[in-house]
Amino acid sequence: MFFPISGVHINPFVLGILGLVIGILGGFFGVGGSFLSGPSLFSLGMPYNFVVGTDLIHIVGKSIVAARQHRILGHIDLKLAAVMVIGTLVGSEGGVDAIEALKRLGEVNLVVGLTAISVFTVISIFGAWESWQALRKSRAITDDPDGPKTDVLVFDRLAKFFQGLALGPRISLKQSGILKISIWSIVLVSFVGGFFSGFLGGGAGYIRMPAMVYLLGIPTHIAVGTDLFEIIISAGYGSIRHAMNGNVDILVALVMHTGAAVGAQLGARLTQYFSGPWIRLAFAPLPLLGAIMVAIALITGHHS
Amino acid sequence: MKEPIQKVLRYMAIExxxxxALAIAYFCLVLRFLGTWLAGLFHEQRTYYVVASILLMVGQAIGLERLGTGLSYVIRRGKK
Structure with missing residues (x-):
């Protein structure tokens, strides 16, 4: 089927199924899913600038659905989300400007592709190592399979550092179980996430969700829900910026979202059956899959 | 209280x-009736295109979330 805005031919059923898969993953892991949807749209023939903008606006819709489910489950820290929005918006602006600069240089596909590969690979390897260690540690703590789902964090040195930063103002995050943390720690983490959101597309949950767990010490379930809520704001802002620059094909996004909306609800409901380390371990291979897809598309120049 | 996972998965498959079926009918309608109009806005009136895009996506998200929740409720009630 021909989509006149981006000028590409894509089977709408493929888009719907892609949306469903990404929706389930997004609802379960608290990420926009751009590490998969971005490379997938790229390999379906969309130019990368349209991939970034279209993916962002589809993520807004999907995150609204998933965040509502997580809110019902009590997985959203609104205070944390409100502070994170500030850093995310500033970072997102920088990321979008970087994309526009690369478009003028004509190097957008190569630079964005190589950056995506590097970032996705590092997150995957680190996440797999940490969550595996955390699972071993949590088994040592309790051997009761029907016992409470524990959220063990093996690599907590950075979280302790950021929580101990004596830079005022400091706030308490009761929902996340953190007594005091500097606002600047939260803003810094969200700024980095925002930059990648504007630069690589998506809500950058693949960076922000692990960053919230490892750098701020937020429990995994709360990080998942809060990240989705925050993605609505950050991806919404990025979508407007990209749409103004002509990088959004809303028809493709709407079709993808029909699958993503139901997937997001299913994924969000499933989180209550898994502990934090299991969610993080299951998440680890996904960015690597995205990196492989981008690499294949870059090497072969494949636009099917 | 959490439901057993097998039961949840069975309900999810039905949902x-x-x-x-409903979503396929919906996106066929969207592509049929909004495609040309949105493409026109994209090329000629970018600001209106941006506003229309955001409103469509938020509206669709709220509508489909309600549909999903409603379906879940109806299917669970029908099974009890």
């Missing part, structure tokens, strides 16, 4: 089947 998915009913939802898929």
């Amino acid at each position: 998915l089947a009913v939802y898929a």
Whole structure:
């Protein structure tokens, strides 16, 4: 089927199924899913600038659905989300400007592709190592399979550092179980996430969700829900910026979202059956899959 | 209280089947009636295109979330 805005031919059923898969993953892991949807749209023939903008606006819709489910489950820290929005918006602006600069240089596909590969690979390897260690540690703590789902964090040195930063103002995050943390720690983490959101597309949950767990010490379930809520704001802002620059094909996004909306609800409901380390371990291979897809598309120049 | 996972997965499969039929009908309508209009806005009136895009996506998200929740409720009630 021909989509006149981006000028590409894509089977709408493929888009719907892609949306469903990404929706389930997004609802379960608290990420926009751009590490998969971005490379997938790229390999379906969309130019990368349209991939970034279209993916962002589809993520807004999907995150609204998933965040509502997580809110019902009590997985959203609104205070944390409100502070994170500030850093995310500033970072997102920088990321979008970087994309526009690369478009003028004509190097957008190569630079964005190589950056995506590097970032996705590092997150995957680190996440797999940490969550595996955390699972071993949590088994040592309790051997009761029907016992409470524990959220063990093996690599907590950075979280302790950021929580101990004596830079005022400091706030308490009761929902996340953190007594005091500097606002600047939260803003810094969200700024980095925002930059990648504007630069690589998506809500950058693949960076922000692990960053919230490892750098701020937020429990995994709360990080998942809060990240989705925050993605609505950050991806919404990025979508407007990209749409103004002509990088959004809303028809493709709407079709993808029909699958993503139901997937997001299913994924969000499933989180209550898994502990934090299991969610993080299951998440680890996904960015690597995205990196492989981008690499294949870059090497072969494949636009099917 | 959490439901057993097997039961949840069974309900999800039924929801998915009913939802898929409704969603396919919906996106055929969207592509049929809004495609040309949105393409025109994209090329000629970018600001209106941006506003229309955001409103469509938020509206669709709220509508489909309600549909999903409603389906879940109806299917669970029908099974009890």
